[in-house]
Amino acid sequence: MPVFLDTADTDFETRFATLLAAKREDSPDVDAIVAGIIQDVRTRGDAAVTELTAKFDRIELTAETMRVSADEISSAIAQVSADDRAALELAADRIRAYHIRQMPQDDSWTDEAGATLGWRWSAVSAAGLYVPGGLATYPSSVLMNAIPAKVAGVERLVVTVPTPDGQINPLVLLAADLAGVDEVYRIGGAQAIAALAYGTETIAPVDKITGPGNAFVAAAKRRVFGKVGIDMIAGPSEILVIADADNNPDWIALDLMSQAEHDESAQSLLITDDADFGRAVAQAVDARLETLERRAIAGPSWRDFGAVITVRDLDEAAKLSNRIAPEHLELCVADPLALSEKTIHAGAIFLGQFTPEAIGDYVGGPNHVLPTARSARFSSGLSVMDFVKRTTMSQMTPQALRAIGPSAEALAISESLEAHGLSVRVRLDALND
Amino acid sequence: MPVFLDTADTDFETRFATLLAAKREDSPDVDAIVAGIIQDVRTRGDAAVTELTAKFDRIELTAETMRVSADEISSAIAQVSADDRAALELAADRIRAYHIRQMPQDDSWTDEAGATLGWRWSAVSAAGLYVPGGLATYPSSVLMNAIPAKVAGVERLVVTVPTPDGQINPLVLLAADLAGVDEVYRIGGAQAIAALAYGTETIAPVDKITGPGNAFVAAAKRRVFGKVGIDMIAGPSEILVIADADNNPDWIALDLMSQAEHDESAQSLLITDDADFGRAVAQAVDARLETLERRAIAGPSWRDFGAVITVRDLDEAAKLSNRIAPEHLELCVADPLALSEKTIHAGAIFLGQFTPEAIGDYVGGPNHVLPTARSARFSSGLSVMDFVKRTTMSQMTPQALRAIGPSAEALAISESLEAHGLSVRVRLDALND
Structure with a gap:
């Protein structure tokens, strides 16, 4: 059984913090x-x-x-x-x-x-x-x-x-x-x-x-x-689905299982503003787990790390999403674009009920190598940027050196770096001769 | 005494490789x-x-x-x-x-x-x-x-x-x-x-x-x-100056010393196509080291890690520069922009004799936190990019899912990830009903 949380519960904050802190991977010390x-x-x-x-x-x-x-x-x-x-x-x-x-x-x-x-x-x-x-x-x-x-x-x-x-x-x-x-x-x-x-x-x-x-x-x-x-050191895969009641529970269940089937340490989370819908999805997961080829992997993942979280409204969902900073975020709500403006910490966002995360794994176009373990707070998925580097360029004219060189000299002196200052000063002196 | 190398020498390759491999920093194991x-x-x-x-x-x-x-x-x-x-x-x-x-x-x-x-x-x-x-x-x-x-x-x-x-x-x-x-x-x-x-x-x-x-x-x-x-773990600072004979040796000497004065492990290198100019710069360094406030730091740095390398022409200089991949690269030559097109592995390039590296340390505008220890081959200086992260976005319409969904399903099946394939299939089936 995954955990069922409700932001209206008095112990929600404690249980949510426990969920966030769960250590899902024990790397052997090799x-x-x-x-x-x-x-x-x-x-x-x-x-x-x-x-x-x-x-x-x-x-x-x-x-x-x-x-x-x-x-x-x-x-x-x-x-x-x-x-x-x-x-x-x-x-x-x-x-x-x-x-x-x-x-x-x-x-x-x-x-x-x-x-x-x-x-x-x-x-x-x-x-x-x-x-x-x-x-x-x-x-x-x-x-x-x-x-x-x-x-x-x-x-x-x-x-x-x-x-x-x-x-x-x-x-x-x-x-x-x-x-x-x-x-x-x-x-x-x-x-x-x-x-x-x-x-x-x-x-x-x-x-x-x-x-x-x-x-x-x-x-x-x-x-x-x-x-x-x-590149990054990737951890086990994660998905967070934010879904309202206007969704097919079986579709959402399969989206959750598409992460769970990767790894027993994968994490599949559902946030919904309708507790009944959350239960319906959990039932659909159970039904799928009876026949799924990789149920021996997906089952333990869902049991040990899965969660269904009921929220009061989608604003609350967005706030929790940012604390989770999920690798994959599916927004199955009436206005997914509006919600996505608020869910800023995520590796990849999939908008609307016709964009299952699996599309992004294969043929969407964006990269499927994405930050895990809450690192979407500070890092991005793989991209062209990982294979290029930037060289900064500066060229002073005599005029430019006259304009800004004295400030460089003053700062060099304040930092007790005499040669830095002199390398500017000798040029300024030559220009003033 | 820094080392003096000449690409015309028969042992150049061995000595240059030794220079490149020099371990300049012994980090204590803390x-x-x-x-x-x-x-x-x-x-x-x-x-x-x-x-x-x-x-x-x-x-x-x-x-x-x-x-x-x-x-x-x-x-x-x-x-x-x-x-x-x-x-x-x-x-x-x-x-x-x-x-x-x-x-x-x-x-x-x-x-x-x-x-x-x-x-x-x-x-x-x-x-x-x-x-x-x-x-x-x-x-x-x-x-x-x-x-x-x-x-x-x-x-x-x-x-x-x-x-x-x-x-x-x-x-x-x-x-x-x-x-x-x-x-x-x-x-x-x-x-x-x-x-x-x-x-x-x-x-x-x-x-x-x-x-x-x-x-x-x-x-x-x-x-x-x-x-x-x-951010990166920075090593000791480095500068490579590529200068032709049409430069003031004292200016170049001060540029070399502006790195050397940072740290005994700093490295200052000169590449020139004129051996006499190289010797003149080395003499100017010696003269400056007699009075420089931080000579107790700059002297050992120049003695232990400095080098003056004579090349046949600037093309050869560019090739060596790319092997060094310096943190700071000064191009004091007649056409610095043309040479900079060839020196692609560098953290920051300073073009022309009126752009001493110290300008970049303080007031130029580009960042002075730059990749050291040859890491300019694969990384960049600090920038706005270090404080932002990218979220990729995808939204399929029913039409788009029909167009590319079957390929995602085929690839999921080929990778034995059944739930991935099913999450696409159930939507396609609903659309076809």
């Missing part, structure tokens, strides 16, 4: 093991990577077979059904069209003092994308990570994907191909992250690493952060 | 101590903060005196000279004018399928700015951190600044006042970071923490990352 693996890859390169791959993935690689060849990619892609290919192509096209609009613009202007200022954006030269192997290998995630990188202009985009017992998902290779990935290596775990960050004889190092992974991968990303850039 | 402090503040709140402040800063605080009062701020500001105030005001105005242009735009559009897509930016609600106390307290850094936050629309901006033995720099309080900071607390170290991240009885928690600090502060920021957002 940091020491990961540190050893990274050091091993830094020291021994390919030899370490192939040994670790033999140990963890039960396949024997050489420097030559570590990379998935163009022929292998072609023949894997040929196995994909026409329907699956068409669906993946539609997704890729829509994701690309959305992300192209994210490209930031350069700017340059000359101000009143005569200073020419501005900035210029440029792409990260090389990026690595970690793709999980085995069961949780999602071709859609390959598109969501790789397309923004290529839209940004990343020249060299590398995928690593472990292939336990040699198994690889043809759809993952098709997604990589559609997205324009340049190199694919059949390695995984902390050893793949180390190879991407530090390079080996076979794999040149990259500047930025993105993509989801298990506890070992997450710990490795934290460790190489600084040497390379990384 | 992680265990910091973990204890954070736990203590989480458990005991104000009591822990005041005890730790008594221990480290030798001042006795209470919950009431922890915050710097409006009266104290006013009377401190009254001590600032008119010249210093004018300089700080000019800096604040110019930094604000630059950062206002960085505000990102919302977008919304309806595509061919009938889907309305877009995104919306919103400010982080509350941010904390760590300001170092004691010697390295820089009012300019207060402006550089606080102004972007306020331009972004952060409602509640909190400064923590330790006041060892009760000392506080009036210019820091003036900078905070000019920038619109809302609360100032006289606490520092890991205990201040913990108080900002988790809150105490007196200090409400924030969502994002920025600002420089010592090893304890840096370790604490790493630890609270995830609970709150943080």
Whole structure:
């Protein structure tokens, strides 16, 4: 049973705070093991990577077979059904069209003092994308990570994907191909992250690493952060649905279950202004849980972390939503756009009853890599911005230096940084001669 | 003596690689101590903060005196000279004018399928700015951190600044006042970071923490990352000057020293296409090091980490610059704009001989918080973007769902996520009824 809360209850605040603070994930402490693996890859390169791959993935690689060849990619892609290919192509096209609009613009202007200022954006030269192997290998995630990188202009985009017992998902290779990935290596775990960050004889190092992974991968990303850039460390998925009574309870139940089926630690929340509707949704969830293929995952998620919260009105719903700062927020109400103006802390918002969150996972266009664990309060989903960086530009004329240089000198002196001040002063003196 | 390299030398590549790999900073391992402090503040709140402040800063605080009062701020500001105030005001105005242009735009559009897509930016609600106390307290850094936050629309901006033995720099309080900071607390170290991240009885928690600090502060920021957002962990400062022979060696020497005087671990590099000019600059540095106030810092920095590199031409200079990916890059050449098109990996570029880097530290307008340690390959300086986050928006019409829903369903099935597919299917079936 999920928890049922009502803002009218006297103990609501306590119970809501407990819900917010619930620790949904116990990351095993693998940091020491990961540190050893990274050091091993830094020291021994390919030899370490192939040994670790033999140990963890039960396949024997050489420097030559570590990379998935163009022929292998072609023949894997040929196995994909026409329907699956068409669906993946539609997704890729829509994701690309959305992300192209994210490209930031350069700017340059000359101000009143005569200073020419501005900035210029440029792409990260090389990026690595970690793709999980085995069961949780999602071709859609390959598109969501790789397309923004290529839209940004990343020249060299590398995928690593472990292939336990040699198994690889043809759809993952098709997604990589559609997205324009340049190199694919059949390695995984902390050893793949180390190879991407530090390079080996076979794999040149990259500047930025993105993509989801298990506890070992997450710990490795934290460790190489600084040497390379990384994306966020994603936690278990979450959805908050705000729905009024004018909805089909079964539709909302399925939306809740579409997060719950990801992971036993996923969290599905419903806020409604109608307690009867909330109970109807909970009943619809129970009914769906009797037959859902992944009920062994979705059931515990809903039981342990699910909640149905009844509020007095939608303003109250918006306030609670901002405290939750959900990764995914569905607004199934009469005027979803108006409500969305108030729900400012959310990774992605889905407006209206015809926008189930699953649309955003695949074909909507926006990215499905989104901030979890309340981090939408301060961070954003993956985007083109993760693969570009900004260089600021300044050019003074003699006139501009005369106008603002003395203030720089005064501040340098106040901070006891004499050379800073002198570097301005010698130029001012030359101009005044 | 700094190292002298020439790309024409046979051992250049080896020596340049050594220069790039030089470890300039040995961070003491304070992680265990910091973990204890954070736990203590989480458990005991104000009591822990005041005890730790008594221990480290030798001042006795209470919950009431922890915050710097409006009266104290006013009377401190009254001590600032008119010249210093004018300089700080000019800096604040110019930094604000630059950062206002960085505000990102919302977008919304309806595509061919009938889907309305877009995104919306919103400010982080509350941010904390760590300001170092004691010697390295820089009012300019207060402006550089606080102004972007306020331009972004952060409602509640909190400064923590330790006041060892009760000392506080009036210019820091003036900078905070000019920038619109809302609360100032006289606490520092890991205990201040913990108080900002988790809150105490007196200090409400924030969502994002920025600002420089010592090893304890840096370790604490790493630890609270995830609970709150943080900016980069800054390393020692760096400058690369690319200069041809048509420059005054003393000007370039002072620019190099303006980084070297920050820190013994700072790095100042010169690349020139004229070996004689390189020697002339090195001589000018030696002459300046005889009298410079901070020669005890600048001298070791130049000796241990400085370098003069002679190249065949400016194309070669640009290639080396991109491998260095400097925090600050000065282009003192005949056509700096043309050269800047090739030097894409840099935090900030200063064009021409009348733009000493010190202008950018204070009054240029661009931010002086910039990526160090080669991280300009993948990251950018501080900006308004650090204090906003993006929510993606999607709204399907029945028509749009009919157009793209089946592809989402196909991909969900291929990924074995049945509830995802069903959440689309039930809506499509209802539309087809």
